[in-house]
Amino acid sequence: MTIHPDLLQLLVGVGAILVVASAVGYVLQRRFSPDGANQAIENLNDRIRAWWVMATLLAIAFIGGRTGVILLFGFCSFAALREFLTLTNVRRADHWSLVTAFFVVLPYQYYLIWIDWYGLYAIFIPVYVFLLLPIVSALRGEAENYLVRIAELQWALMIAVFCASHVPALLNLKIPGYEGRNVLLIAFLIVVVQLSDVLQYVWGKLIGKRKIAPRLSPSKTVEGFAGGILSATAVGAGLWWMTPFTVWQAGLLAFLIAILGFFGGLVMSAIKRDRGVKDWGHVIAGHGGFIDRLDSVVFSAPIFFHVVRYWWTGS
Amino acid sequence: MSTTRANDAGMARRTAAGAFAFVVTLFARFVTAVHGTWVGNEPSRRRRIYFANHASHGDFILIWIVLPPRLRRKTRPVAGSDYWLKSPLKRFIGRDVFNAVLIDRNRETRTGDPIAIMQDAVDRGASLILFPEGTRNETEEPLLPFKAGLYHLARSRPQIELVPVWIDNLNRVMPKGEFIPVPLMCSVTFGPALQVADAEGADAFLDRARSALLALRPTRNGSPA
Numbered sequence: 001m002t003i004h005p006d007l008l009q010l011l012v013g014v015g016a017i018l019v020v021a022s023a024v025g026y027v028l029q030r031r032f033s034p035d036g037a038n039q040a041i042e043n044l045n046d047r048i049r050a051w052w053v054m055a056t057l058l059a060i061a062f063i064g065g066r067t068g069v070i071l072l073f074g075f076c077s078f079a080a081l082r083e084f085l086t087l088t089n090v091r092r093a094d095h096w097s098l099v100t101a102f103f104v105v106l107p108y109q110y111y112l113i114w115i116d117w118y119g120l121y122a123i124f125i126p127v128y129v130f131l132l133l134p135i136v137s138a139l140r141g142e143a144e145n146y147l148v149r150i151a152e153l154q155w156a157l158m159i160a161v162f163c164a165s166h167v168p169a170l171l172n173l174k175i176p177g178y179e180g181r182n183v184l185l186i187a188f189l190i191v192v193v194q195l196s197d198v199l200q201y202v203w204g205k206l207i208g209k210r211k212i213a214p215r216l217s218p219s220k221t222v223e224g225f226a227g228g229i230l231s232a233t234a235v236g237a238g239l240w241w242m243t244p245f246t247v248w249q250a251g252l253l254a255f256l257i258a259i260l261g262f263f264g265g266l267v268m269s270a271i272k273r274d275r276g277v278k279d280w281g282h283v284i285a286g287h288g289g290f291i292d293r294l295d296s297v298v299f300s301a302p303i304f305f306h307v308v309r310y311w312w313t314g315s
Numbered sequence: 316m317s318t319t320r321a322n323d324a325g326m327a328r329r330t331a332a333g334a335f336a337f338v339v340t341l342f343a344r345f346v347t348a349v350h351g352t353w354v355g356n357e358p359s360r361r362r363r364i365y366f367a368n369h370a371s372h373g374d375f376i377l378i379w380i381v382l383p384p385r386l387r388r389k390t391r392p393v394a395g396s397d398y399w400l401k402s403p404l405k406r407f408i409g410r411d412v413f414n415a416v417l418i419d420r421n422r423e424t425r426t427g428d429p430i431a432i433m434q435d436a437v438d439r440g441a442s443l444i445l446f447p448e449g450t451r452n453e454t455e456e457p458l459l460p461f462k463a464g465l466y467h468l469a470r471s472r473p474q475i476e477l478v479p480v481w482i483d484n485l486n487r488v489m490p491k492g493e494f495i496p497v498p499l500m501c502s503v504t505f506g507p508a509l510q511v512a513d514a515e516g517a518d519a520f521l522d523r524a525r526s527a528l529l530a531l532r533p534t535r536n537g538s539p540a
Contacts, residue, residue, distance in 0.1 A: 078498070082348065086500040092490040098497040276534070281500055282350045289500075 003063060004180070006242045010187055011059050018055060021048045050284045054293070058190065062183050066114070069186065070168045074110040079290040080160035080298075081106065083280040087271075088152040093142030097133045097153060105129050106161050113165055116172045125162040130154055159298055160291070166301040173305070175312045178244040188243050188250075189257060189304055192236045193296045196258040197265070200228025217269035225262060232258040244312055253307065257300040264299025268292075332411035339412070343376050347488060347501035351381025354531065355507035356478060358383050362442050363508070365390070365478045366465055368458055368528060369446035370486035375413065377482055378444055381503045391436060392444040395420045416443060420450075430467050437472055444480075447524070453491045458529055461521040469511045469520070476508035477524065481531035504531040 025045045033041040061068035081102065090098060105125065112121035134150045170185045204224025212220045236254020240247045268291060272280065281289020291298075343349065367374060375392040382390055396417035399409030409415045416436045419425035433443060445468075448459040469477055484501040509527055511520055 079348070082498040083500060085497075086484065091487075092493075095490055095493050095497060099495050102498055103495070281348065283348055 004184065006181065006184055007062060007187065010184070010191070010239075010242060011062075014055055014059075014191070018048070018052055021051070047287060050287050054284075058187075062187065065183065066168075066171055069171060069183065070110055070114055073164055073168045074106070076290055076294060077106055077110070077161045077164045078102070079281075079283065080164060080294055081156055083289045083291050084156040084160050085153070087275045087277065087280075088156065089145050089149050090153060091142070091145075091149070093140040094137050094149055094153065096140070097136045097150075100133065100136060101129075101153060101157055101161075105133075105157060109161050109165050110168070113169050113172065118172065121165070121169065125157050129157060133157075163298040163302050164294065166305040167297065169305055170301075170308070173309055173313050175244045175308070176314065178312075181242075184242040185244075185308065188236070188239055188254075189301060190297060191239065192232055192254045192257050193261040193300055195235055196228050196232030196261050197296055199231045200224045200262065203227030203231070213266060213269075216266060216273055220266070220269075229255065229258045229262065253304065256307070257304055260300040260303055261296030264296040267299070268295035328407075328411055332407070335408070335412050339376060340380050343373060343380060346496050346498045347373075347377065347485065349377045349380055349501045349503060351503045351505065353505045356505050358386060359476075360386065361476065362437060362440065363476045363478050364437075364465070364468065365442065365444045365480045365505075366447050366524065366528065367444065367480040367482055368452065369448050369450070370452050370482070371489050372451075373485055373489065374446065374482050375444055377485060377501060377503050378480055379413075386442070389440060390442040390444060391416050393418060393433060393446070397421050397424075416441070429464060430471070433464070433468050434471055437468075437475060447521075452486075457532065458525060461525050463517050463521065465524060466511070466517045466520050473511055476510065478508050479506040479524065479528040479531060480504065481506070481528060481533075483533055502533065504533070506531045 025041070025048045028041050029036075029038075029045060032038050036042055057072060061072040064071075085098065085101075109121060109124055112124060133153055137146070137150055137153075167186055167189065170189065171182045173182060173185070175182075200220070201224065203226075204219065204221045207227070208221030208224045210222040211218060212222050212225050233251050233255040236257070237247050237251030239254075240250035243250050243253075245253060268280075272278065279288025280291035283289055284293060287293050365378060367378060375394075379387055379390065379392075392413055392415045394409055394413075394415040394417055396419045399405050399415060399417055409417060416433060418429035418432050419427065420429075433445075436443060445465060447461040447465040449462040449464075450459075452459050465477070469475070481504045482501065483504070484499055487497070488499050488501065489496045506527055509524060515523075
């Protein structure tokens with residue numbers, strides 16, 4: 001359990017950014033919201049505090065290595081699945097499908113990643129579970145909304161379990177000359193995606209005017225989108241030293257990750273809007289639920305995984 | 316000598332009850348991520364009667380979890396002794412773990428008057444959690460008709476606030492006849508307190524209380540309420 005110097009450097013960097021953010025939040029609160037009345041500042045400080053918790057958990061997981069990362073994302077999948085299914089039409093007749101999804105499918109997918117059985121974890125949910133769960137639900141003989149119910153369950157598993165599990169799956173990639181540093185690929189993915197979210201928010205607040213998708217997500221603006229994606233790309237390129245990529249490759253991949261992350265947020269907003277809720281949950285103060293924080297990671301992780309696997313592992 | 320042994324036994328029982336409560340509440344949080352909201356009301360140290368919808372044995376536990384810890388200790392659920400005294404395990408859970416106020420729901424066999432037992436608990440300083448439907452709701456209806464006990468209790472202790480509490484989604488976590496819970500998010504919503512008006516009759520009051528409780532139901536598009 002040694003900490004790679006690059007990882008240490010990254011953790012120190014993230015810690016420094018959070019210290020600055022907390023200091024700014026503190027000053028803003030003292031000056032503009034001493035009685036806690038300014039909603040925007042209170043929310044900002046809630047978010048910064050939650051970031052501390054999330055960064056700490058990730059750091060512990062990274063230092064814990066393979067076990068830590070798989071456990072952390074396994075738990076995130078659990079929480080995300082719990083949030084997703086709460087908003088669906090699943091009902092009494094689907095009880096055994098749901099029990100299977102939570103207590104068999106989810107642990108087994110992460111177990112497959114643990115034992116590095118790529119041939120199965122890449123198709124387990126999209127093929128086997130896709131066919132199995134409708135059978136389990138059909139056995140109860142409840143036809144009302146059947147297609148809607150099984151589609152929602154499959155979608156929930158794809159998003160919350162299958163896609164999310166591709167974050168720890170990055171540990172399995174065998175990149176020549178990059179042995180023992182794969183946890184930094186995860187760090188790269190998460191830092192770029194999450195910074196992109198934050199930067200989109202910041203750019204949108206600063207110069208955002210034209211709404212990009214007023215009906216789905218009224219807070220997203222064209223200026224926030226462009227500014228956020230471009231600055232995240234620049235940050236990604238600047239992080240090339242911790243990746244197996246060159247500067248321009250790192251920038252290109254960061255661009256890809258940030259774009260996918262943006263659309264992940266958009267898609268999940270569309271679902272929330274459809275279901276008439278503002279947030280997926282209430283677990284993370286200032287952020288909402290787990291899915292509110294994971295939506296962009298979930299969309300970018302599988303594509304990032306496969307792009308890197310195809311071009312960098314030679315398999 | 317024998318008193319020491321009795322004390323030890325009592326201590327062991329209390330420790331076991333505390334450990335049991337800890338495990339149960341941790342498990343309930345894991346499965347439901349339960350979240351409490353107060354609408355037009357605030358947590359208060361005043362004695363209160365919380366009345367809630369009842370769909371599952373876990374209902375009381377969720378209310379208990381979202382109450383601030385200092386209120387938890389003096390808040391006791393009202394439960395049927397005809398159920399909770401049936402076996403040693405149930406008796407342990409009902410009496411030792413949750414400190415329930417046990418009343419016999421069976422008119423023919425009961426010895427004590429349920430209202431008097433509840434009045435006594437309130438007079439000793441407890442807040443109560445009451446499920447005025449009288450039994451678990453296993454129908455498709457959101458809420459069964461209320462029994463009159465809530466009215467009689469409120470009438471006899473008019474200074475005590477009645478707080479409606481809607482527990483959402485627990486019936487989907489653990490549907491009737493299933494024994495493995497499905498993790499889904501649950502919420503507990505506390506509404507504005509009510510009191511019995513001076514000349515208000517039982518039916519009018521129970522109607523009002525029932526509507527106040529139903530009004531707390533979250534609305535959701537697309538999925539069954």
